[in-house]
Amino acid sequence: MKETYNITKRFGLLLVFTMSSLILAKAQFNGVVMDDPGGEQEELQALLGENLTVFDFWASWCKPCLNAIPELIEISKEFEAKGVKVIGINEDGPRNLSKVKPLVEALGITYPVLHDKDQSFMERMNVTVFPTIIIVDKKGRTKWIHEGYEKGSGDALRKKLNKLLEAK
Numbered sequence: 754m755k756e757t758y759n760i761t762k763r764f765g766l767l768l769v770f771t772m773s774s775l776i777l778a779k780a781q782f783n784g785v786v787m788d789d790p791g792g793e794q795e796e797l798q799a800l801l802g803e804n805l806t807v808f809d810f811w812a813s814w815c816k817p818c819l820n821a822i823p824e825l826i827e828i829s830k831e832f833e834a835k836g837v838k839v840i841g842i843n844e845d846g847p848r849n850l851s852k853v854k855p856l857v858e859a860l861g862i863t864y865p866v867l868h869d870k871d872q873s874f875m876e877r878m879n880v881t882v883f884p885t886i887i888i889v890d891k892k893g894r895t896k897w898i899h900e901g902y903e904k905g906s907g908d909a910l911r912k913k914l915n916k917l918l919e920a921k
Contacts, residue, residue, distance in 0.1 A: 767786075781893050785874060787842075787867035790854035797874075800865050802838030803891065805917055807910070810842045810875055810885040813852045817902040818884040822860050824907030829864040832914055841866035844875055844883065888912060888917065 763792065785797040785913040802805075809825055811818035822841075829839035842865055843853050850868065857866050869875050878887055878895075886906075897913050 754794040779853070781877075787869055789873065790857045790866055790868070792845075795865065795867055797840075797867065800838060800840055800867075801821070801889075801891075803836030804921065805832075805837045805891070805896070805914065806889050807839045807914070808842055808878065808885075808887045808889070809839060810844060810869075810878070810880045810883060810887070811860065812844045812883050813849050813856050814845070819856075821884050821886075821902040821906060822862060824910075826861065826863055828907060828910060828914070835914075835918055837914060837918070839864040842874060843868045844872060844880075888913065890917070890921075 755827060782797045782801060786794050787797065789795050807828070809818075809821070811822070813819075823840055825841070827841075829837075832839075841862060842856075845853055845868070850870075852888050853866070853868065880887070882900040883901075886897075886899040887895060887917050888910075896917055899909065
């Protein structure tokens with residue numbers, strides 16, 4: 754009887770610890786609110802992927818960023834059913850902000866795009882280069898960072914997403 758109690762107690766503590774760590778890890782995105790290209794406020798927490806989230810930090814004046822977007826659109830469609838969500842984080846300043854919505858429409862971006870107007874989310878995620886891709890898991894832990902864009906970057910992202918999904 755005492756042995757059953759100890760196992761139950763240990764399992765209960767493990768369950769509490771696991772739930773607490775999940776809540777704390779996801780809390781890093783809780784309360785983060787940014788505008789979409791139409792000016793509507795969106796809470797980042799509500800947009801996260803079920804398994805993984807791919808953040809694409811970009812700006813309208815960044816040619817490599819714009820070259821990466823068509824591949825990100827494909828990857829978003831490819832991995833959506835697997836619980837992966839791509840979220841574009843636009844870092845344009847006030848001077849270029851009016852270009853973002855027409856650019857999103859012209860490029861046919863189908864995933865959510867948010868504007869980090871004070872660059873606080875960029876700073877929180879330690880982004881210093883555009884474009885930067887960051888994959889986080891469902892617990893909010895950073896699993897992969899890729900800076901810049903060159904041909905083949907999309908393949909590297911696909912490979913990493915598949916590897917992370919297989920590992921879970």
